[in-house]
Amino acid sequence: MSDxxxxxVWRLGADIDTDQLAPGAYMKLGIDGIAPHCLxxxxxxxxxxxxxxxxxxxxxxxxxxxxxxxxxxxxxxxGVRAVIAPSFSGLFFRNAFNLGLLLLTCKEAEQLNExxxxxxxxxxxxxxxxxxxxxxxxxxxxxxxxxxxxxxLMNTLxxxxxxxxxxxxxx
Amino acid sequence: MSDxxxxxVWRLGADIDTDQLAPGAYMKLGIDGIAPHCLxxxxxxxxxxxxxxxxxxxxxxxxxxxxxxxxxxxxxxxGVRAVIAPSFSGLFFRNAFNLGLLLLTCKEAEQLNExxxxxxxxxxxxxxxxxxxxxxxxxxxxxxxxxxxxxxLMNTLxxxxxxxxxxxxxx
Numbered sequence: 105m106s107d108x109x110x111x112x113v114w115r116l117g118a119d120i121d122t123d124q125l126a127p128g129a130y131m132k133l134g135i136d137g138i139a140p141h142c143l144x145x146x147x148x149x150x151x152x153x154x155x156x157x158x159x160x161x162x163x164x165x166x167x168x169x170x171x172x173x174x175x176x177x178x179x180x181x182x183g184v185r186a187v188i189a190p191s192f193s194g195l196f197f198r199n200a201f202n203l204g205l206l207l208l209t210c211k212e213a214e215q216l217n218e219x220x221x222x223x224x225x226x227x228x229x230x231x232x233x234x235x236x237x238x239x240x241x242x243x244x245x246x247x248x249x250x251x252x253x254x255x256x257l258m259n260t261l262x263x264x265x266x267x268x269x270x271x272x273x274x275x
Numbered sequence: 276m277s278d279x280x281x282x283x284v285w286r287l288g289a290d291i292d293t294d295q296l297a298p299g300a301y302m303k304l305g306i307d308g309i310a311p312h313c314l315x316x317x318x319x320x321x322x323x324x325x326x327x328x329x330x331x332x333x334x335x336x337x338x339x340x341x342x343x344x345x346x347x348x349x350x351x352x353x354g355v356r357a358v359i360a361p362s363f364s365g366l367f368f369r370n371a372f373n374l375g376l377l378l379l380t381c382k383e384a385e386q387l388n389e390x391x392x393x394x395x396x397x398x399x400x401x402x403x404x405x406x407x408x409x410x411x412x413x414x415x416x417x418x419x420x421x422x423x424x425x426x427x428l429m430n431t432l433x434x435x436x437x438x439x440x441x442x443x444x445x446x
Contacts, residue, residue, distance in 0.1 A: 191335075191336065193380070195368070195413070197366070209365060
């Protein structure tokens with residue numbers, strides 16, 4: 105899985121929680137209704153201005169709070185390519201990969217700047233800045249990278265069932 | 276899922292990594308060979324002295340490092356009931372629940388003491404100390420608690436297939 109595209113950085117702080125990502129007031133509206141309010145309390149312009157392929161660089165504990173899956177779903181809906189942070193909530197980490205959202209655990213994530221362009225080198229597991237600086241990320245097993253590329257867990261399972269229909273009848 | 280049992284606390288520090296949990300030197304031996312060396316660099320007596328149902332209370336970033344699933348597997352093998360910590364590596368969190376190991380995200384985990392007895396109240400999501408102090412834990416979705424109780428993801432899937440064999444042939 106390679107990715108030589110340039111990605112614009114949105115720079116956020118520490119402890120971004122699930123209520124900031126998927127505000128409780130809009131939870132009944134479904135993901136189409138939630139996504140336009142994603143991160144509005146910390147960055148009111150975010151949902152309208154974020155572009156397909158942009159990435160978020162943030163401080164520690166990204167995705168803490170409730171277990172609501174829509175927190176990751178809203179970022180997927182808005183086309184966010186990846187979130188880069190020193191640490192994530194365990195539940196958010198699980199939900200994000202299940203929904204096809206790439207999370208990069210990177211000690212130096214906070215050294216990235218608002219608006220700068222980066223590339224993601226998933227073979228070497230690093231974020232590369234425009235001036236060539238390489239920020240190392242923690243390893244991610246291939247099956248999780250494959251799941252992100254397939255668009256999440258449900259798409260992965262669907263693809264596997266299509267590839268080997270005979271397994272459905274196996275005991 | 277209720278649990279009124281008393282659990283003895285093993286108190287560890289911050290940044291316990293996967294190589295401390297499943298030392299690289301023993302990875303070829305399989306989980307039976309790895310588990311006796313679990314945590315030996317930080318607590319040489321741990322693997323021999325830990326008892327079924329004991330819990331670990333630790334500092335932030337428990338389970339960082341590699342993606343090796345045996346880090347959680349060794350704790351399961353040794354009968355550890357739960358790990359209580361302020362934060363976990365995202366990958367460790369995913370692996371642990373898949374293997375049936377309960378992780379409780381608890382800001383006050385480090386206030387627990389070596390050797391004290393606690394109960395786990397999973398309805399109220401709190402750790403209760405012998406003198407009645409209640410330490411709040413982050414919520415965990417029911418399906419993950421069910422997965423822990425079933426002994427992990429593979430057991431859950433096996434159970435579901437057994438319960439509804441007709442779904443295997445559905446299109």
